Amino acid sequence: xxxILFDGVAYGMLLFVLACGLSVTLxxxxxxNLAHGAFAMAGGYCTVILVNRLGVPFALGLPIAFLVTAxxxxxxxxxxxxxxxxxxxxxxxxxxxxLVFMSVxxxxxxMGSSQQFxxxxxxxxxxxxxxxxxxxxxxxLIILICGLLTVALQLMIAKTRFGSRLRAAVDDQRVxxxxxxxxxxxxxxxxxxxxxxxGLGGAxxxxxxxxxxxxxxxxxIYFLIVVTVGGTSSITGPFLASILLGIADVAGKYYVPKLxxxxxxxxxxxxLIWRPQGLFARGTAR
Amino acid sequence: xxxxxxxxxAYLARRARWSPLEIAFWMFAFATIWLxxxxxxxxTETAILALFALSxxxxxxxxxxxxxxxxxxxxxxxxxxxxxxxxxxxxxxxxALILSGLVAAALGFVTSFLVLRGSDLTRxxxxxxxxxxxxxxxxxxxxxxxxxxxxxxxxIAPILGMFRFDLFGHTGYTYCLIVLFVxxxxxxxxxxxxFGLSLRxxxxxxxxxxxxxxxxxxxxxxxxTVSAGFAGIAGGLLTQTTAFCSLDVFSLERSxxxxxxxxxxxxxxxxxGLIGAVIYKFLQDWIASLTPQYWQFWxxxxxxxxxxVGRERIEAWTAALRAFIVRIGARMVTRQAAVDRAVPDGx
Numbered sequence: 363x364x365x366i367l368f369d370g371v372a373y374g375m376l377l378f379v380l381a382c383g384l385s386v387t388l389x390x391x392x393x394x395n396l397a398h399g400a401f402a403m404a405g406g407y408c409t410v411i412l413v414n415r416l417g418v419p420f421a422l423g424l425p426i427a428f429l430v431t432a433x434x435x436x437x438x439x440x441x442x443x444x445x446x447x448x449x450x451x452x453x454x455x456x457x458x459x460x461l462v463f464m465s466v467x468x469x470x471x472x473m474g475s476s477q478q479f480x481x482x483x484x485x486x487x488x489x490x491x492x493x494x495x496x497x498x499x500x501x502x503l504i505i506l507i508c509g510l511l512t513v514a515l516q517l518m519i520a521k522t523r524f525g526s527r528l529r530a531a532v533d534d535q536r537v538x539x540x541x542x543x544x545x546x547x548x549x550x551x552x553x554x555x556x557x558x559x560x561g562l563g564g565a566x567x568x569x570x571x572x573x574x575x576x577x578x579x580x581x582x583i584y585f586l587i588v589v590t591v592g593g594t595s596s597i598t599g600p601f602l603a604s605i606l607l608g609i610a611d612v613a614g615k616y617y618v619p620k621l622x623x624x625x626x627x628x629x630x631x632x633x634l635i636w637r638p639q640g641l642f643a644r645g646t647a648r
Numbered sequence: 649x650x651x652x653x654x655x656x657x658a659y660l661a662r663r664a665r666w667s668p669l670e671i672a673f674w675m676f677a678f679a680t681i682w683l684x685x686x687x688x689x690x691x692t693e694t695a696i697l698a699l700f701a702l703s704x705x706x707x708x709x710x711x712x713x714x715x716x717x718x719x720x721x722x723x724x725x726x727x728x729x730x731x732x733x734x735x736x737x738x739x740x741x742x743x744a745l746i747l748s749g750l751v752a753a754a755l756g757f758v759t760s761f762l763v764l765r766g767s768d769l770t771r772x773x774x775x776x777x778x779x780x781x782x783x784x785x786x787x788x789x790x791x792x793x794x795x796x797x798x799x800x801x802x803x804i805a806p807i808l809g810m811f812r813f814d815l816f817g818h819t820g821y822t823y824c825l826i827v828l829f830v831x832x833x834x835x836x837x838x839x840x841x842x843f844g845l846s847l848r849x850x851x852x853x854x855x856x857x858x859x860x861x862x863x864x865x866x867x868x869x870x871x872x873t874v875s876a877g878f879a880g881i882a883g884g885l886l887t888q889t890t891a892f893c894s895l896d897v898f899s900l901e902r903s904x905x906x907x908x909x910x911x912x913x914x915x916x917x918x919x920x921g922l923i924g925a926v927i928y929k930f931l932q933d934w935i936a937s938l939t940p941q942y943w944q945f946w947x948x949x950x951x952x953x954x955x956x957v958g959r960e961r962i963e964a965w966t967a968a969l970r971a972f973i974v975r976i977g978a979r980m981v982t983r984q985a986a987v988d989r990a991v992p993d994g995x
Binding site for chain 2: 452459464467470471590
């Protein structure tokens with residue numbers, strides 16, 4: 363029971379790191395980025411190449427994955443995404459789905475369609491037993507890293523100058539512009555950072571979530587659930603939503619394996635019925 | 649009040665008239681049965697895709713609902729028609745097809761209440777979620793659906809007890825084309841009716857539409873249900889012509905490809921889905937012959953380019969061509985009218 367809870371929390375933390383970038387982009391620019399998972403996949407494959415092929419230590423591979431994906435995100439934002447802001451939702455959906463298809467086929471072409479595994483160091487394999495509860499060392503590491511990241515993110519948004527600019531831009535873009543905040547630049551940095559986080563999540567999660575070219579499609583719905591259920595106004599909403607989703611998914615797969623992912627989809631639809639507008643009230647009010 | 653009502657009904661009647669170009673389009677479509685007998689298998693797929701795209705156009709082009717889950721109805725009816733044929737519950741394909749359309753429409757009616765809620769993103773989520781749930785169910789209950797191996801052992805009885813499905817798809821293609829035509833006529837009747845006009849009002853501005861007394865939610869539920877029914881008929885056709893049904897009928901790719909079809913052909917006029925399906929199928933066939941494994945990349949590429957260039961701009965480029973076609977059509981109409989005048993009644 364506690365092991366399930368533990369695994370669920372680890373899973374949820376991972377989902378949060380993967381999806382928080384998406385929730386910020388959505389809240390900031392009202393932009394539906396379905397290609398978010400592609401950045402996570404990029405981070406995962408980056409780590410696989412670095413650690414497995416070039417022999418870079420795992421601890422160094424993670425930050426590099428973050429940087430590479432962030433750079434990639436920034437580049438894409440400046441060259442492609444910037445043309446699509448303010449277009450209709452349909453255009454945004456088509457555009458980002460197109461990117462997903464391209465990334466899936468391109469990764470398939472370069473890396474092959476088989477599932478990839480990151481060689482994690484021996485020290486992180488195996489598990490601790492604490493009061494009879496088995497805790498895998500790797501999952502503990504994930505909880506640690508993601509927990510620290512969450513706190514850092516929260517502090518960054520709440521305390522720093524950049525954070526207050528970001529919050530201002532999310533709250534009201536026009537007024538923020540009027541106050542002399544360069545919303546475009548804020549957005550580029552946030553987008554790059556969110557993509558970087560997704561890449562880091564993909565790198566960390568390759569072991570748990572599995573990594574193959576269909577990754578962006580497979581986990582798209584998870585990211586969307588986190589964002590829809592959690593809302594886009596703060597990062598605590600998506601955080602709680604991810605933890606809930608992680609626990610529900612792990613517990614669902616453990617207790618009622620026959621239903622599998624059915625559990626979370628049902629929960630999602632139930633939440634949407636229960637609070638149809640509420641969860642997205644900020645998005646639709648304006 | 650009365651002159652306005654006559655004006656409106658005259659306007660509707662004028663719009664609903666079949667133009668010579670439309671007649672030519674359908675005559676050519678039926679001529680392909682004899683013109684390209686070797687291509688009937690791909691033409692069958694095209695006709696099914698066209699019907700499926702037509703169903704999406706009804707909600708996207710006319711009611712403005714973005715859906716990523718149209719595959720839910722397609723797949724649900726596909727499995728339904730496969731199962732009733734496999735267990736010999738209903739053997740006759742036409743009856744089975746109508747039944748699968750009804751079943752899908754029922755599912756559409758039930759899920760429409762979810763779609764009414766929330767913003768576009770919520771709609772995307774819910775429609776996508778519904779098709780994923782159905783896919784998950786089909787996967788779990790593999791003792792009924794065959795799971796990942798697909799539904800096998802489906803044998804389809806001859807149509808109306810007379811026309812047997814053959815290996816080259818001749819019967820199948822003729823059958824699909826007739827179904828497509830019938831569905832098209834129904835859809836055409838719907839969108840040119842006052843009901844269709846009110847849908848356009850809803851799409852244009854929901855708030856104003858409800859202010860002038862259009863029951864917005866009721867209209868959306870109705871069109872969503874109808875659209876689901878059409879998608880279901882398309883799914884039933886696929887199962888009947890291939891005698892097979894697999895899990896990929898529920899996939900996100902299928903819904904996304906469908907959006908591409910509609911974007912290629914243009915939304916908001918019924919021929920968009922049909923023309924888009926033809927172009928898409930030939931594009932896919934061509935790219936797949938160049939790079940068999942990675943054609944998805946180029947499909948994605950086309951999507952990205954279309955959005956970056958801008959749909960409006962593409963429409964502007966083709967405007968000259970379309971104006972030309974319309975002019976020809978108009979000339980044919982006036983000539984027809986002149987002939988009518990020259991030859992008075994009673995001859």
